[in-house]
Amino acid sequence: MDRIDGFAPIGAYGVIGDGRVAALVAADGAIDWLCLPDLSGPAVFAALLDPERGGSFELRPRDEFTAQRRYLPDTNVLETTFTTADGVIRVTDVLTLQEGRLLPWVELVRRVEGVSGRVDVAVRVRPRFDFGRLATRWRTERGYPVARGGSTAVSLVTDGDCELRCEGDTLTTTVSCAEGSQRLVCLVGVDDEPLVFPHLDQIGTRIGRTADFWRQRASAMRYDGPYRDAVVRSGLALQLLISQSSGAIAAAATMALPERIGGSANFDYRYQWVRDASFILDAFMGIGFQAQAHASFTALQRATNRTHPRLQPMFRLDGDPRLPDETLDLRGYRDSRPVRIGNGAAGQLQLGNFGDLLDTTWRYTNDGHVLDTSTARRVADVANLVTALWTCDDSGIWELRRSQRPYTSSKMACWLTLDRAITLAEDDHVPKARAEHWRRERDRIHRFVEQHCWSQRRGSYIFYADADDALDASVLLAARMGYPASTDRLEATIDAIRSELGAGPFVYRYSGTQSSEGAFLACSFWLVEALALVDKVEEATELMDQLIGAGSDLGLFSEEIDPTTGTLLGNYPQGLSHLALINAALVLQRA
Known part of the structure; x- marks a missing residue:
């Protein structure tokens, strides 16, 4: 997948979700879109609309690679296979559920499995709270890296020995994965709630059970x-x-993606x-x-x-008829502006x-x-x-x-x-x-x-x-x-x-x-x-x-x-x- 000036093609994204939030995962391993606390909330990762100021969660081989991906059959669990000169890894991306129900927190799990050889995996997490309008800084709390912005907080939970490096608003680490080994990298997010650090064994169990939940949904069709x-x-x-x-x-998981590249018809x-x-x-x-x-x-x-009896065209997901109508100071997908939040057609x-x-x-x-x-x-x-x-x-x-x-x-x-x-x-x-x-x-x-x-x-x-x-x-x-x-x-x-x-x-x-x-x-x-x-x-x-x-x-x-x-x-x-x-x-x- 080739990016154009930092932007991935729209069709290069896979989508994962849990019935509350949705994340867009590019074919090169970057999560460029995630809103908290729900689908219509402020973005924590919005590199989809601005690669520099938007923020992202990148996980990919450190060296040159090719990638193939698929959804696990009859699920919304995304699997990407990265091949390098030194080996092959398989990355599973999923927003987990607990027995088919929402967890009290958002749990975005990225499982890395060694298929052959040994591959060094570079991880970079750059949250930009409220579409980049709030300052972000990582700090250590109870031994875990935590970033806060307004009422929203995220943390990175990992397994094994990996050195976490915090530089301002960016957290980086390298995970080495050999054939037969498995590593977990998990982003936990909450809004106006206590921040939990889930146990790794429970995270791993939820991956399989979430896949089972989606298979049950598919089989019900x-x-x-x-x-x-x-x-x-x-x-x-x-x-x-x-x-x-x-x-x-x-209507969709995203906002402001253009109907014409460089155009102004970019709606939420x-x-x-x-x-x-x-x-x-x-x-x-x-x-x-x-x-x-x-x-x-x-x-x-x-x-x-x-x-009633007035009927407006759209509502928030909770039924609230009050929608914002403003523009954000973001670059816009491939310089397509304005970047609109809310929808002026509500009236x-x-x-x-x-x-x-x-x-x-x-x-x-x-x-x-x-x-x-x-x-x-x-x-x-x-x-x-x-x-x-x-x-x-x-x-x-x-x-x-x-x-x-x-x-x-x-x-x-x-x-x-x-x-x-x-x-x-x-x-x-x-x-x-x-x-x-x-x-x-x-x-x-x-x-x-x-x-x-x-x-x-x-x-x-x-x-x-x-x-x-x-x-x-x-x-x-x-x-x-x-x-x-x-x-x-x-x-x-x-x-x-x-x-x-x-x-x-x-x-x-x-x-x-x-x-x-x-x-x-x-x-x-x-x-x-x-x-x-x-x-x-x-x-x-x-x-x-x-x-x-x-x-x-x-x-x-x-x-x-x-x-x-x-x-x-x-x-x-x-x-x-x-x-x-x-x-x-x-x-x-x-x-």
Whole structure:
């Protein structure tokens, strides 16, 4: 793996996690991203965004090496094999669990095993608390090296004789590993809690038991259709984004990774998005993640209840609607600035979110579950609100910050809101007093879309009502939501989107983005799903075959991709990309 001016390619990272935090491990042995005390907290290691000021945890052979890596089968435990002229070592990276549950502390373990010969391993730990905004200095406490920044503290626990050297904010050591030997290097982290120094034998035991936990999760997947390996890896990747404490799922493990190298579209995705909700429920129920589906649905209901009847697009993982919106004084990934923390889109009106919320609710009940009284009332309130709001312009699914318009996909989602509310009322899940009003407004929305959002000249549904010729790939979701478009119109729209927004197997979000960002991977999988739903299964399968190979060597997908070079772009791993992959595979299985 070659770094460019200190930056590793996005696709060169493996990801490990414990349902609370996630770490990005580069193929050269550097952990360049870790936030504490949770996924959306301040970074302790952020070399991902600034190699000099961001901090990292490096463990690699001291001499020149080559590296090969993999996840242990059906786990989120990462294994990297380093080969040097003098020998071979195997490094296992894992964020450990205790019998499948979170430890009271974060325990990031790096086990080094000698495979052949003897290899000297260089270790360098450079924490930079709060994205480098807090001063860091190591000191010895109870015989262990400890670094503190604000309320956060980390320590390094090692086995055997190794000389630890502290120089300001950097801790270094060298570990020698011969054939048949094993060494442990463990980073322990806490926030506003006492700092524990775990016993080495217990750490070693937890490595194997954590791997067993992930294997149990993988074996619980109820999926034996096409692309099973990719579906299992996607399911495991999504597990890394789920908060064990709340059940919410983050959009991605990272922030500020650019949609174009050197560009300014660098957003923070470490929050839960209402938009993702129906995709999550569909995917999780489809692969047998029943408990996770229930947990994510409950987390969504708790969060949206805090702003009811207003519905904001995203929330913190604990359901808090208050998100920061600031920039950090960091270099940015390959000089892509600004580096944003928080998300300014939290205050937008996105009409599509109402459809996402009610579609999720419908899918939940359709799987045999029952709503509580307060949730049922809120669902009816949402439907009533949409009858008043659907004529408004909004920021759309793409969160366009200065372009409120009557977006076609938003209007279709308003249709979806009322259609699902009607069905829920008919099935006695929600109050039905205004069901006839919902029906009338639903039909009005349909007439509006067919009259104003279809271009006869273009032969396609267009980006927004009465637009000239602009197209939007999110309209592909019409087939998924069951929007009552004719097959001819759906097929014509698919053809138009492939022609204008397609780049090989990939699809850009909307007209004009080809020069400013990469192709959006979820849109590419939505195209697979749309093709299958209009009975073009062979085309859908050919496209899926190409897309599956577009991820990293570990099977992880980011938000976007450069269609020319295959370079992954945007935040990583991206939950929506993996959800779209799973849902496309499920549709192909049923086709």
